[in-house]
Amino acid sequence: xxxxxxxxxxxxxxxxxxxxxxxxxxxxxxxxxxxxxxxxxxxxxxxxxxxxxxxxxxxxxxxxxxxxxxxxxxxxxxxxxxxxxxxxxxxxxxxxxxxxxxxxxxxxxxxxxxxxxxxxxxxxxxxxxxxxxxxxxxxxxxxxxxxxxxxxxxxxxxxxxxxxxxxxxxxxxxxxxxxxxxxxxxxxxxxxxxxxxxxxxxxxxxxxxxxxxxxxxxxxxxxxxxxxxxxxxxxxxxxxxxxxxxxxxxxxxxxxxxxxxxxxxxxxxxxxxxxxxxxxxxxxxxxxxxxxxxxxxxxxxxxxxxxxxxxxxxxxxxxxxxxxxxxxxxxxxxxxxxxxxxxxxxxxxxxxxxxxxxxxxxxxxxxxxxxxxxxxxxxxxxxxxxxxxxxxxxxxxxxxxxxxxxxxxxxxxxxxxxxxxxxxxxxxxxxxxxxxxxxxxxxxxxxxxxxxxxxxxxxxxxxxxxxxxxxxxxxxxxxxxxxxxxxxxxxxxxxxxxxxxxxxxxxxxxxxxxxxxxxxxxxxxxxxxxxxxxxxxxxxxxxxxxxxxxxxxxxxxxxxxxxxxxxxxxxxxxxxxxxxxxxxxxxxxxxxxxxxxxxxxxxxxxxxxxxxxxxxxxxxxxxxxxxxxxxxxxxxxxxxxxxxxxxxxxxxxx
Numbered sequence: 001x002x003x004x005x006x007x008x009x010x011x012x013x014x015x016x017x018x019x020x021x022x023x024x025x026x027x028x029x030x031x032x033x034x035x036x037x038x039x040x041x042x043x044x045x046x047x048x049x050x051x052x053x054x055x056x057x058x059x060x061x062x063x064x065x066x067x068x069x070x071x072x073x074x075x076x077x078x079x080x081x082x083x084x085x086x087x088x089x090x091x092x093x094x095x096x097x098x099x100x101x102x103x104x105x106x107x108x109x110x111x112x113x114x115x116x117x118x119x120x121x122x123x124x125x126x127x128x129x130x131x132x133x134x135x136x137x138x139x140x141x142x143x144x145x146x147x148x149x150x151x152x153x154x155x156x157x158x159x160x161x162x163x164x165x166x167x168x169x170x171x172x173x174x175x176x177x178x179x180x181x182x183x184x185x186x187x188x189x190x191x192x193x194x195x196x197x198x199x200x201x202x203x204x205x206x207x208x209x210x211x212x213x214x215x216x217x218x219x220x221x222x223x224x225x226x227x228x229x230x231x232x233x234x235x236x237x238x239x240x241x242x243x244x245x246x247x248x249x250x251x252x253x254x255x256x257x258x259x260x261x262x263x264x265x266x267x268x269x270x271x272x273x274x275x276x277x278x279x280x281x282x283x284x285x286x287x288x289x290x291x292x293x294x295x296x297x298x299x300x301x302x303x304x305x306x307x308x309x310x311x312x313x314x315x316x317x318x319x320x321x322x323x324x325x326x327x328x329x330x331x332x333x334x335x336x337x338x339x340x341x342x343x344x345x346x347x348x349x350x351x352x353x354x355x356x357x358x359x360x361x362x363x364x365x366x367x368x369x370x371x372x373x374x375x376x377x378x379x380x381x382x383x384x385x386x387x388x389x390x391x392x393x394x395x396x397x398x399x400x401x402x403x404x405x406x407x408x409x410x411x412x413x414x415x416x417x418x419x420x421x422x423x424x425x426x427x428x429x430x431x432x433x434x435x436x437x438x439x440x441x442x443x444x445x446x447x448x449x450x451x452x453x454x455x456x457x458x459x460x461x462x463x464x465x466x467x468x469x470x471x472x473x474x475x476x477x478x479x480x481x482x483x484x485x486x487x488x489x490x491x492x493x494x495x496x497x498x499x500x501x502x503x504x505x506x507x508x509x510x511x512x513x514x515x516x517x518x519x520x521x522x523x524x525x526x527x528x529x530x531x532x533x534x535x536x537x538x539x540x541x542x543x544x545x546x547x548x549x550x551x552x553x554x555x556x557x558x559x560x561x562x563x564x565x566x567x568x569x570x571x572x573x574x575x576x577x578x579x580x581x582x583x584x585x586x587x588x589x590x591x592x593x594x595x596x597x598x599x600x601x602x603x604x605x606x607x608x609x610x611x612x613x614x615x616x617x618x619x620x621x622x623x624x625x626x627x628x629x630x631x632x633x634x635x636x637x638x639x640x641x642x643x644x645x646x647x648x649x650x651x652x653x654x
Contacts, residue, residue, distance in 0.1 A: 031076045033050065036085055036087055037081065037086045038088075041590050043605075049065055051068070051612070054647075056361065057362050087616055089603070090590075091304075093304075093540055093543070094538045096305055099307075099318070103272060104158065104543075104544045106290075110156055112137040113131065114131050115132070134160065135173055138157075141193055143194065152267070154197070156199075156272055158201065158204075161205070182398070185211075186210070186250060189212040199215055203379075205378075206256070207255055227249070230261055238254055277314075280317065297329075299651075301550055309337050324364070333597050334369035334370075335369065336373065338418060371430070371461075373463075376440075377408060378406060380436065383398070384405055387404045390520075391520045407436075413446075429598060435465075445486070447496065449487075451479075455492045455494075465525075467520055468525065468578075476535050479494045479496055480493065480495060480535065500525040501546065503542075504524055505524060511565065538588045539556075550589040551640070555635035559632050590604050614644040616641040
């Protein structure tokens with residue numbers, strides 16, 4: 001069990017609102033009337049000015065103040081927004097990784113992430129120079145004093161990103177090394193961090209890691225030269241990369257299956273090891289930092305998150321326990337990694353109760369784990385996305401020599417084999433991680449064949465769908481409308497939707513131009529194709545990959561601005577034709593992600609019968625629509641004043 005102090009307080013009033021009572025008609029005690037501009041984000045785009053919520057958090061009425069007040073004749077609590085403020089559905093981040101996000105908050109000087117572009121820096125006074133290049137970031141790692149006399153304790157780091165961090169061989173810590181970091185990361189870890197202790201550093205993509213010789217020896221229990229990866233590495237689509245010139249390990253580990261054995265070898269009790277072995281102990285042992293990370297998501301306006309790949313039963317239990325704590329400010333739904341579901345014969349779960357007019361249920365914060373997750377390929381910026389014509393990794397460039405990238409499967413039939421059992425049950429939502437255009441094609445091939453065999457009664461989601469190709473999006477649209485074919489035969493309609501890591505545009509867009517070429521980079525996160533072929537899309541953080549800040553997502557989708565690292569002096573619009581409208585982007589962080597996870601009867605819009613999960617903003621985002629003369633570059637500056645779950649404020653107003 002978690003310690004009792006891991007709880008969250010709740011305050012019930014906005015600093016800019018007032019709670020009053022008045023004789024306005026009979027109402028159940030605890031009923032709340034919200035007054036002010038209300039962006040409902042329903043299918044009609046209704047803008048209201050009153051919402052009535054019952055004590056259990058169900059929305060009773062939405063409309064004008066006169067309409068909603070009609071029939072009320074006794075005391076109700078009134079929350080009055082100030083002029084200019086708006087009430088919206090709470091933001092939903094449809095794909096992130098909760099436990100790695102929480103670990104990020106405790107890593108301190110071992111968090112090696114490059115700084116964000118200036119508009120998105122939370123603290124503008126942070127010195128970015130130490131993390132602007134790969135070797136300075138490595139050299140800035142401070143070894144823990146308590147392990148100074150141990151040659152077995154791992155040195156751990158995370159969020160290194162060679163795709164954005166400059167590589168400079170003139171740095172004193174690594175002069176005379178290979179021509180590029182990705183060719184032989186082991187050399188640089190030993191030159192800049194430690195040669196005497198095992199070193200493991202996770203790439204910010206989450207798809208790569210870097211290890212030195214001592215780390216290999218710790219994993220294998222002997223000399224590196226005789227070290228062989230366990231079967232789990234290849235079976236999971238991972239690899240321990242070897243230097244083609246020497247035939248020895250380069251220190252590059254691909255995919256989570258590749259670095260999994262290293263995570264298992266990490267010293268007991270450290271955050272990364274606890275994430276795998278005892279996630280509940282992780283939450284208990286690093287409580288203060290974890291609470292701060294959760295509070296950061298609340299202050300960003302998020303009310304619901306989807307954990308995008310729970311990798312053990314213990315992780316499921318830990319996240320469920322965390323979400324169920326009194327006063328916890330977020331709802332959580334989860335995806336289960338396919339192998340975990342099969343190995344443990346898991347069944348999908350949903351909320352413990354669903355509120356209706358016939359019960360006294362309040363929607364719980366743990367919404368269950370009802371989705372299956374598989375990875376078709378790796379990371380676009382990590383050089384492991386599976387590309388196909390007309391795209392390939394460019395030479396020269398960060399991914400020189402990577403060609404078409406790589407996949408976690410040998411082809412679509414392997415995906416079919418992996419998913420068939422779970423697909424045929426008809427019980428699970430299916431979600432496939434696919435970055436490259438070829439990976440997306442394979443995912444569609446596999447889904448089409450499985451759908452021909454047995455129609456899936458749930459929605460399917462393509463996670464990332466990064467490297468856009470119009471023909472691919474048309475295929476998705478055709479499958480949605482029942483017009484798809486596979487090997488010349490019709491495919492029953494399949495509700496496929498997509499979610500984009502829109503930070504790819506803002507943070508990696510300029511890097512993609514050199515990695516993929518201008519045409520491919522222009523078409524990343526192809527919202528114009530989604531619009532043309534009627535494909536619902538959402539926006540997500542993939543945290544820890546990018547910060548979970550939905551208003552940033554909205555701005556990035558509308559502006560399509562990208563910045564050149566490391567000094568951000570160059571900034572431009574990437575793929576203007578794929579810019580979203582403000583309303584599209586708002587739906588992409590509310591209504592559409594609720595659809596993805598089949599929560600749309602409960603969440604995502606403000607409508608009678610749904611649950612009162614709200615966010616209050618300091619300004620109306622629709623006023624920033626560029627087509628109406630607004631400045632969308634200011635969207636990220638809108639303040640989140642409060643969030644509500646079940647109609648109750650989640651924390652102190654700010």
